[in-house]
Amino acid sequence: KAHGIIVLHKCTAVRHAVSAVKMGADIISIDGFECAGHPGEDDVPGLVLIPAAADQVKVPMLASGGFGDGRGLAAALALGAEGINMGTRFCATVEAPIHQNIKQLIVDNDERATNLIFRKFHNTGRVAKTSVSDEVIEISARPDSEFKDIQPLVSGAKGREALETGNIGAGLVWAGQIQGLIHDIPTCKDLIEGIVSDAEAIISQRLKGFMA
Numbered sequence: 001k002a003h004g005i006i007v008l009h010k011c012t013a014v015r016h017a018v019s020a021v022k023m024g025a026d027i028i029s030i031d032g033f034e035c036a037g038h039p040g041e042d043d044v045p046g047l048v049l050i051p052a053a054a055d056q057v058k059v060p061m062l063a064s065g066g067f068g069d070g071r072g073l074a075a076a077l078a079l080g081a082e083g084i085n086m087g088t089r090f091c092a093t094v095e096a097p098i099h100q101n102i103k104q105l106i107v108d109n110d111e112r113a114t115n116l117i118f119r120k121f122h123n124t125g126r127v128a129k130t131s132v133s134d135e136v137i138e139i140s141a142r143p144d145s146e147f148k149d150i151q152p153l154v155s156g157a158k159g160r161e162a163l164e165t166g167n168i169g170a171g172l173v174w175a176g177q178i179q180g181l182i183h184d185i186p187t188c189k190d191l192i193e194g195i196v197s198d199a200e201a202i203i204s205q206r207l208k209g210f211m212a
Contacts, residue, residue: 001026010064012040014053021059028053028061029085035065036114036176038125047079054080068178070198074207077199079177088176094187101166102173104183105130111180116152117172121147128175130168132158 001024009025011017017028030053032046033039044052050063063076068089076084090096092106104138105128115133118125119141127133136150152158158171186194 008062011052011053012038013042013044014049014056017053017057017061018038021057025059027059028057029055030061030081031065031085034177036126036174036178038123039065041122041124046076050079050081064174066178068108068195070195070200070202072178072181073195073199074202077203085166086178088174088178089182089191090188091175092182092185093191094185097206098163099166101168105168105173106175106179106182107185109179110176111177113179114175114177117150120145125174126176128153128173128179130173132162132169132172136172 006026008016008023008027008029009020010029010031011020012031013208013210014030017030017122020028030046030050031037031039032049033043034046046063050061054061060210061080062083062085063072063079063081064085064087065070067076067084067086073084088106091098092103109128113129114126115129115137116124117133117136117140118127132153136153137154139145139150142149159173160171162168162170162173
């Protein structure tokens with residue numbers, strides 16, 4: 001901050017967001033349980049987490065986890081956020097620097113096609129449901145299993161191999177429940193313009209109708 005850098009801090013709990021603001025964060029990205037990656041250990045979905053954070057955080061806030069279309073943007077604004085943060089949705093775009101097989105996997109998957117890994121180790125992560133993540137779940141469920149037993153399956157190098165080669169069985173593919181609402185692979189420009197346009201239509205037309 002001393003050098004004029006804007007600090008955006010990702011949080012998965014209201015208490016973390018409050019602490020981040022006290023420490024000087026300029027913007028908060030609040031991540032609901034639907035998100036890809038590490039959703040924290042509280043399992044609170046965005047519909048509750050976002051407004052709960054908005055009640056206590058008085059800096060600009062982005063809603064994250066489960067967002068990928070205009071409906072989500074309109075909902076996030078209604079819940080108290082200033083915008084949305086998207087990860088999985090941008091992976092299924094023309095410009096995303098990953099293999100077409102991975103993009104198609106995201107399109108083909110539905111909202112149920114994720115696995116929660118690392119639960120046993122209190123570092124929960126949400127990934128796409130694949131043979132690799134299924135095996136991680138199976139091994140982790142063994143009472144005597146340790147992290148070293150799954151380490152070869154979850155290494156970052158293996159995940160990169162999957163993304164670069166399109167070999168879905170090579171490593172973990174991180175993706176959120178928003179997969180169920182992703183049905184195409186647009187350019188980033190078309191995606192963003194479509195989301196904004198759809199959100200504007202929902203707010204100015206559909207929601208306005210409820211006020212008549």
